[in-house]
Amino acid sequence: PYNFPVKDVNSKDIVCRTSDMSSKNTDTCDVTAGSKVGVVFRTGESSEKIVLSRSHKGPCLAYLAPMSSNGKGDVWFKIFEEGYDKATDQWCSEHVIDAKGELEISLPADIADGEYLLRAEIIALHAADSVGGAEFYANCVQIRVSGGGSAKPKGVSIPGVYKADDPGIHIDIHEKIESYPIPGPKVY
Numbered sequence: 001p002y003n004f005p006v007k008d009v010n011s012k013d014i015v016c017r018t019s020d021m022s023s024k025n026t027d028t029c030d031v032t033a034g035s036k037v038g039v040v041f042r043t044g045e046s047s048e049k050i051v052l053s054r055s056h057k058g059p060c061l062a063y064l065a066p067m068s069s070n071g072k073g074d075v076w077f078k079i080f081e082e083g084y085d086k087a088t089d090q091w092c093s094e095h096v097i098d099a100k101g102e103l104e105i106s107l108p109a110d111i112a113d114g115e116y117l118l119r120a121e122i123i124a125l126h127a128a129d130s131v132g133g134a135e136f137y138a139n140c141v142q143i144r145v146s147g148g149g150s151a152k153p154k155g156v157s158i159p160g161v162y163k164a165d166d167p168g169i170h171i172d173i174h175e176k177i178e179s180y181p182i183p184g185p186k187v188y
Contacts, residue, residue, distance in 0.1 A: 031143045031144070033149070034147070037118065042101045058092070059092050060080070060095075080187065112148055119138055123137075129174070
């Protein structure tokens with residue numbers, strides 16, 4: 001339902017493109033630890049096949065946080081990242097567009113059972129040659145994990161994980177790219 005980017009890395013809206021983290025009127029998806037889950041990026045509920053513009057190139061990332069935290073504090077741990085592939089000259093966002101907005105993410109097999117927020121994000125870098133030009137398209141879904149282990153990974157705070165001048169956020173993608181530093185912490 002949200003078709004706007006967040007551009008301020010310190011905004012509460014960067015979490016899920018909304019600052020309303022209440023769980024009322026939401027459903028929870030049951031998933032198995034170690035399984036793959038699919039997330040979908042679309043421009044709106046009625047636009048089944050319309051994703052981002054091809055010009056909105058950038059990385060894809062996914063984080064988990066215990067639902068009991070409501071996403072507040074150092075609770076988000078990264079479970080997925082895909083950036084720029086120099087060999088194919090393609091960004092993760094281009095793979096998502098080619099897949100009609102779909103992105104598959106593997107859940108860690110050892111995380112503790114329980115309810116989590118799954119945050120999936122594309123960072124569009126087409127205007128990131130200026131500080132504050134990157135566009136963050138993040139959405140969250142509630143999941144209930146079963147069949148896992150006992151791991152409770154350390155996390156980071158969102159907002160707080162990114163700075164507007166981080167090398168992977170303030171970058172001119174219209175120049176030749178030799179390597180791309182994916183923003184945020186390492187994948188758990």
